[in-house]
Amino acid sequence: MNTTFLHLEDTIRKKIVLKKKGVYIIFFHNLSGNLVCEIKASRVDLTVVGLYTGNKMQEFTLTTTQHHFSPFSRSRLLIKGIFDGMSKFKYSGRIRIEKKAKGTHASQKNQNLVISENTLVDTEPCLEIMSDDVFCTHSATTIQPERDSLFYFASKGIKEKKAQKLILRGFIEELFEFFPPLLHNKQIIKLKNSVLTRYD
Amino acid sequence: MLNKPPNTFRYRYGFSMPEKNVYSTGVGLSDKVIRDISRLKNEPSWMLDYRLQAYAFFCSKKIPDWGVNLKNLDLDRITYFIRATQNQTSSWEDLPKEIKQTYDRIGVPEAERKFLAGVSAQYESEVVYESMQKELKKKGVVFCDMDSGLRQYPEIVKAYFATLVPFSDNKFAALNSSVWSGGSFVYIPKGVHVNMPLQAYFRMNAPAFGQFERTLIIADEGSFVHYIEGCTAPVYTKDSLHSAVVEIFVQKNARVRYTTVQNWSKNVFNLVTKRAQVQEKGIMEWIDCNLGSKATMKYPAIYLKGKSAHGEVLSIAYSGKNQHQDAGAKIFHIAPHTSSRIVSKSISKSGGRCTYRGSVSIARGAEGSSAFVTCDALLLDGKSRSDTYPRMRIREKQARIHHEATTSKIKDQELLYLQQRGIKKIDAEGLYINGFIEPIVKEIPLEYSIELNRLLQVEMSHHGG
Numbered sequence: 001m002n003t004t005f006l007h008l009e010d011t012i013r014k015k016i017v018l019k020k021k022g023v024y025i026i027f028f029h030n031l032s033g034n035l036v037c038e039i040k041a042s043r044v045d046l047t048v049v050g051l052y053t054g055n056k057m058q059e060f061t062l063t064t065t066q067h068h069f070s071p072f073s074r075s076r077l078l079i080k081g082i083f084d085g086m087s088k089f090k091y092s093g094r095i096r097i098e099k100k101a102k103g104t105h106a107s108q109k110n111q112n113l114v115i116s117e118n119t120l121v122d123t124e125p126c127l128e129i130m131s132d133d134v135f136c137t138h139s140a141t142t143i144q145p146e147r148d149s150l151f152y153f154a155s156k157g158i159k160e161k162k163a164q165k166l167i168l169r170g171f172i173e174e175l176f177e178f179f180p181p182l183l184h185n186k187q188i189i190k191l192k193n194s195v196l197t198r199y200d
Numbered sequence: 201m202l203n204k205p206p207n208t209f210r211y212r213y214g215f216s217m218p219e220k221n222v223y224s225t226g227v228g229l230s231d232k233v234i235r236d237i238s239r240l241k242n243e244p245s246w247m248l249d250y251r252l253q254a255y256a257f258f259c260s261k262k263i264p265d266w267g268v269n270l271k272n273l274d275l276d277r278i279t280y281f282i283r284a285t286q287n288q289t290s291s292w293e294d295l296p297k298e299i300k301q302t303y304d305r306i307g308v309p310e311a312e313r314k315f316l317a318g319v320s321a322q323y324e325s326e327v328v329y330e331s332m333q334k335e336l337k338k339k340g341v342v343f344c345d346m347d348s349g350l351r352q353y354p355e356i357v358k359a360y361f362a363t364l365v366p367f368s369d370n371k372f373a374a375l376n377s378s379v380w381s382g383g384s385f386v387y388i389p390k391g392v393h394v395n396m397p398l399q400a401y402f403r404m405n406a407p408a409f410g411q412f413e414r415t416l417i418i419a420d421e422g423s424f425v426h427y428i429e430g431c432t433a434p435v436y437t438k439d440s441l442h443s444a445v446v447e448i449f450v451q452k453n454a455r456v457r458y459t460t461v462q463n464w465s466k467n468v469f470n471l472v473t474k475r476a477q478v479q480e481k482g483i484m485e486w487i488d489c490n491l492g493s494k495a496t497m498k499y500p501a502i503y504l505k506g507k508s509a510h511g512e513v514l515s516i517a518y519s520g521k522n523q524h525q526d527a528g529a530k531i532f533h534i535a536p537h538t539s540s541r542i543v544s545k546s547i548s549k550s551g552g553r554c555t556y557r558g559s560v561s562i563a564r565g566a567e568g569s570s571a572f573v574t575c576d577a578l579l580l581d582g583k584s585r586s587d588t589y590p591r592m593r594i595r596e597k598q599a600r601i602h603h604e605a606t607t608s609k610i611k612d613q614e615l616l617y618l619q620q621r622g623i624k625k626i627d628a629e630g631l632y633i634n635g636f637i638e639p640i641v642k643e644i645p646l647e648y649s650i651e652l653n654r655l656l657q658v659e660m661s662h663h664g665g
Contacts (some may be wrong), residue, residue, distance in 0.1 A: 098583060113598045125603070127588040132579035132609045139604035141592050 001045075003180075004190055005187065008035075012062075018044045024182060025049070029195065034063040039101075044073040049178055051195065054087030065094045066108065067103035073179065077179075080175045081112045082168055083119040092124035095138065099130045108138035114172055115144060115164070168191070169196060211492075214465050215307060216434030218300035221324065223283040228276055231255065234378055237281050241347055241381070241515050244354060253378035254367035263370040266521045267526045267557070268495035271617070273469050277664040278410040278441055280379045282324040288345070290331040299323050302588065306432060308401050313645060317396035318343045322404050322413060325381040336394060342387035343386040343398050346414045349385025356387065362418055364447040364503075372471040376412045376445045383413030383444065388454070395458075395643060402442075404433040404468070410441040417447070419454040419482075426457040428645070432492075439494065442468055448476035452506065455483040461648055464492040467525060472498045480506030480535075487643050488515040489652060492526045499557060501530035504538035504566075511540040514640045516652075517553025519584070526641040528558040528589075533566040533599070544575040545637050548584035559591040560601060567598040575605040578636060 002022035007015070012033035018024060021043035026035070028049045052060055066075045081089050095106045112121050123192045125138045145167045153163030184199060205633060223240065225233045234255055238248040292300055292309050303309060303321055312319045318332035320343065325344035336343070342353070350357050367377035379612050383402050404411050419425055433440060442464060450456050456476065464470055470493040476484040486500040497649050502511035513529035531540045546554035556575045576584040588605045618628035634641075634653055639650045 021629070094452075102582075114594070117597045119597065121594045122592065123603075124591045125588070125605075127577075127605060127607055129577070129579065129586045129607045132582045132584065134579075134607065134609070136607040137605065138588070140590075140592060140603070141603070142592065142599070142601045144597050144599075 001043075005185075005190070018046065024048075025179060027191070030058075030060065032055070032061045036067065038064045038067045038069060038071045039075060040069045042070050042072045045180070046073070046075040047180060048075070048077040049175060049176065050078070051172065051175055053090060053195070053198065054081050054089060057086050059085075059088040059139075061090045063094075063191040064094050064108075065096065066106055068097045068104045068106060071100060071102040071104065073101070073104060073108070076178070077108045078175060079110045080171065081110075081115050081121075082171065083112065083121060084116045086116070086118045088120040090122045092126070093128050094128065094134055094139070096135060097131050097136065099133050101131050102133040104110040104131065104136070106134070106136045110140040111171075112140075112142040113145065113168070114142060129145045132163070195196040211390065211435060211465055213432035213463065215305065216436070220296065221282045221406075222286050222300065223281075226251070227279050227295035227573040229278075229280050229379065233280055234390055235519045237379060237381060243350065243641070246358070250367070251339045251363065251378045254374045258371060258374035258378055261284060261374065263371065267497045267555075268524045270469070270495070271355060272439065273441065274405075274439070275441075277408055277438070279408060280410050280412070281381060281406065282406055282409060283326055284324045284405075285326075285328050288327060289329055290371060292329065293426055295328060299328060302405070303329070303401070304385070306401065306403070306430075311399070311647060315396060315645065316399050316400040317394055320345060320384055320400045321403070322382045322400065322411075324406060324409065325411065326525040327382050332398070336624050339392050340389040340592060342385065342395060344385055344471065346383040346385045346416065347381065349416065353385070353387070356418070357385070357416065360418060360447065362447075364449070364477055365445050365473050369473060372443045373445055373473045373583060376443050376473070377415060380412045380414040380445070381533070382411075383415040384417070384425050384427070385415075386417040386425065386427060387420045388425045390420045391422045393424040394426070397428045399428040399430065402429060402431040404442070407434075407436040408438040408440060410443065415444065415446040415457070417456060418449045419451060419456045421451045422453040424450075424455045425460070428459045428461070428648075429463045430463070432463050433465045433468050436467050438467065441471070442470045442493075443471045444473070446472070446474040450476060450478040450482040450484050450509075452480045452482060454479075455485075457485040457487065458500075459487040459644060459648075460489060461492045461644075461652070464489075464493055464495050465647070468493045470496040470498065472496075474498065474500040475503070476511070477503045477505055478509040478511060481508045482506060483510045483512075485512045486514070486529070487640065488527065489640075490511065490517045490527050491652075493525075494522065495524045495526070497526045499528045499530050501532070502540065503532045504535060504540065504569075505534050507535045508537045509535060510538065511624055513542045513544075514643055515544045515635050516640050517544070517546040517554045519546070519548045521550040521552060524553045524555070526555040526557060528556050530559045530572065531561070533560075533571065534563045536566055537568045538566060539569065540571045542573040542575075543639060545577075545640060546577045546586060547580065547633065547636070548577070549580040551583040553585040553587070555587040555589065557589045557607075559593070559595040560603075562596045562599045562601065564595040566596050568570065569596065570600040572604070573603040576636070577605070578609040578633070579609050595635055
């Protein structure tokens with residue numbers, strides 16, 4: 001199958017219509033905007049991955065739509081965010097399955113880690129499902145680094161600051177594991193390293 | 201093991217009685233209707249002023265354009281107040297024959313003997329029957345209709361009334377505030393545990409009628425009460441309206457459980473505002489079963505105002521043909537170390553539509569709070585629809601918020617598994633549904649859970665056949 005990798009670099013004010021079967025991967029980092037993916041073919045495997053590392057006064061607003069028109073396709077979306085300083089994040093994600101889109105598997109996941117007192121996180125996911133033969137999930141979590149994990153590190157003699165860094169690294173690395181395995185190429189590894197250097 | 205479901209489904213409560221009343225305001229709503237209601241009830245002047253203010257607000261607001269479709273709701277064709285009997289009674293025998301027969305067929309007197317601590321029965325606009333165990337009265341428990349509550353405890357009512365749901369909250373809260381009648385007033389004194397549930401039954405008999413009950417529950421420090429409401433109405437071709445306001449105050453260390461078994465006939469618009477406020481270490485639980493009505497909009501809310509307060513909303517929604525259940529929950533974490541849980545299950549079938557619409561807010565300063573939301577939807581055929589609109593607003597770092605939702609059909613493997621064991625497909629589907637709603641059904645008193653399982657199984661048999 002064809003694999004298409006799309007790294008959105010400046011804006012995501014975009015509508016993407018997928019009319020051919022194949023594997024599609026979309027990645028973006030710290031971008032605000034509105035991303036609409038319309039799936040109008042069968043056997044489309046779409047993965048959308050978004051990463052946010054907000055600090056200071058940064059503000060992000062993101063809207064995503066996974067709109068399924070055709071049967072037997074799959075779409076997965078993962079948005080991860082780490083928010084520090086006075087950063088703000090507003091996310092609203094939507095999955096819509098039209099009547100014809102039987103056998104769809106669609107998922108949406110948003111995980112946020114909050115590491116400062118003054119951040120603001122709003123998530124507004126929604127599912128609109130008109131077909132019965134589908135499986136759809138969404139989940140959202142917003143937490144701070146777990147005390148248990150910090151304690152675990154402390155008991156191994158690792159200082160809190162270092163422990164926090166390790167937790168954040170792990171949190172981000174998870175995101176790169178979400179890509180389909182065939183895509184673990186140089187491009188992704190480069191991307192991963194460039195993001196992770198911030199947390200060294 | 202399995203009850204055989206009957207072949208045809210019939211709404212058991214769809215019968216109607218000849219309409220007899222001692223007073224009716226007639227069709228439509230105006231200043232005069234509101235003054236008439238207030239005069240009939242001999243209300244203090246502050247209440248009339250409040251009603252009129254609310255009416256002015258109601259007129260100034262548009263019908264909401266989100267949620268369910270309210271285009272067919274004709275507010276000018278509804279009768280807003282009907283008095284069915286002259287006096288309230290505490291004996292079933294004293295009720296007019298038609299009303300007594302109605303409650304017999306719903307099974308209220310039987311339930312009262314078996315497992316209830318107190319019963320209030322509202323027929324049309326007012327409560328016609330009321331009774332409570334003597335021991336509770338001695339302990340100082342108050343359980344009466346809201347009209348008597350206002351007459352007998354004016355100070356308490358004035359202090360709490362409309363402080364949680366002001367008329368300016370929404371158009372239908374304003375409508376209720378202007379024409380409210382009936383409902384329950386419950387006061388549980390400090391440290392009193394009411395072990396058996398108190399129950400209110402709401403019945404509409406007249407066609408194109410509007411029922412606007414107003415309920416106020418105050419659970420004082422360290423007390424506990426379980427309040428159940430059940431709602432049914434006859435099947436008519438004209439649409440009726442039910443628009444209630446419920447306010448609950450849970451004081452320190454108290455616990456209130458509020459169970460609703462909403463089984464209106466499919467010509468009733470059910471637009472309800474329900475809200476609770478919880479103080480330190482208090483617990484509020486809404487258990488909400490929406491089975492009937494044409495269209496429901498109901499989002500029970502909880503304000504967690506005291507430290508370590510806890511709130512729960514457990515709900516089941518079932519939507520069949522031409523039904524839309526737009527239900528959900530709203531939770532506001534205001535104090536530190538508060539926790540909440542929302543579990544919502546919905547089943548859509550034959551073109552029905554279920555919507556979960558919820559909101560969880562964590563205010564700054566509500567440190568160490570946690571919220572957990574889970575919504576599962578089951579779609580039984582290609583005509584039906586399911587939506588989920590949860591919303592989370594987080595202003596506090598030290599909080600944990602989790603949300604998850606799934607939508608799916610009954611899994612073929614699971615049906616196959618049961619069928620391999622010699623269970624017919626239709627029974628297997630029934631079992632699956634029972635399992636699906638079990639986490640909520642087990643929280644409902646046994647008598648109701650049997651009824652609920654039976655009802656859903658019957659609906660399912662219809663589906664399978």
